[in-house]
Amino acid sequence: MGRILDISELVLELGLSSTITDEERAIALSALSRAESAVRKHLGYDPVYAQHTEMLPTYGGAYNADSNSWDIQGNQAVSSIALTSGCKRLQLQHLPIRSIVSLHIDTAAYSGTVVDSFAADTLKTEGVDFWPNYDLLDSLGNKVCRDGQLISNGAWPAVVGSVKVVYMAGYLEAELHGQDSILDAQPILEVVLYEAVRRVRRFALSKKSSLGFRAGTILSESLGDYSYSVDGGSASLLLGSGDLTPDSKDKLSTFVRMAYDL
Numbered sequence: 001m002g003r004i005l006d007i008s009e010l011v012l013e014l015g016l017s018s019t020i021t022d023e024e025r026a027i028a029l030s031a032l033s034r035a036e037s038a039v040r041k042h043l044g045y046d047p048v049y050a051q052h053t054e055m056l057p058t059y060g061g062a063y064n065a066d067s068n069s070w071d072i073q074g075n076q077a078v079s080s081i082a083l084t085s086g087c088k089r090l091q092l093q094h095l096p097i098r099s100i101v102s103l104h105i106d107t108a109a110y111s112g113t114v115v116d117s118f119a120a121d122t123l124k125t126e127g128v129d130f131w132p133n134y135d136l137l138d139s140l141g142n143k144v145c146r147d148g149q150l151i152s153n154g155a156w157p158a159v160v161g162s163v164k165v166v167y168m169a170g171y172l173e174a175e176l177h178g179q180d181s182i183l184d185a186q187p188i189l190e191v192v193l194y195e196a197v198r199r200v201r202r203f204a205l206s207k208k209s210s211l212g213f214r215a216g217t218i219l220s221e222s223l224g225d226y227s228y229s230v231d232g233g234s235a236s237l238l239l240g241s242g243d244l245t246p247d248s249k250d251k252l253s254t255f256v257r258m259a260y261d262l
Contacts, residue, residue, distance in 0.1 A: 002048040005192045035195035044257035045094040049170035055111040055161040090150040091259045094169035097132045097145035101166040111161030118164045139182045191248045
């Protein structure tokens, strides 16, 4: 899992020098990890460009009462009811889709647990059997699917884990830094930076309080402004995991994956 924000950018924002201590770096890195985790949880996906593999659909289709049939197994009569899908769209978890590496359909694969499942002859063709709901061209002229939906030329199978999708998704570094003319994902990076700094400052204020520092308005803050010694468990409690602030959630609102998994 890649970093949304590089630790050097956080160190710079905190005003720490290049001679940052190992303990300061550990605290900053912990705060950054917690901020990124909170952002990913709120978004519902990892926004960093990467390759992902998913087994879909995540739940079965509806029962079709008209397809009821009976069979004999040993000395028992067994009723078989076929599953129907009727679903033309599958929702991928990570956004936005940049490309499909491969897509296989194997109704006997059981999410890839069966030997030789998703064999070569189960490979499907983009633009013939399915297509992502592309709705944008990025600055390089490549298609982008911002809602993460795959559309079937027909209907997706109803059997859970019968579709294996390998795909590229997420925002490029330039897009996260607001340096792209088409896709601007900088609010995601800005929230991570703000939330990481907020956690470091919470740690600093908590330590100062516990050490008996005089209360008052702090105009500037740096981990290097005072000495301290704290074990990993105490640092974890002081940093806290916590939720995002309302302002951070509002800033991320247009990036949240709202669709249900199919």
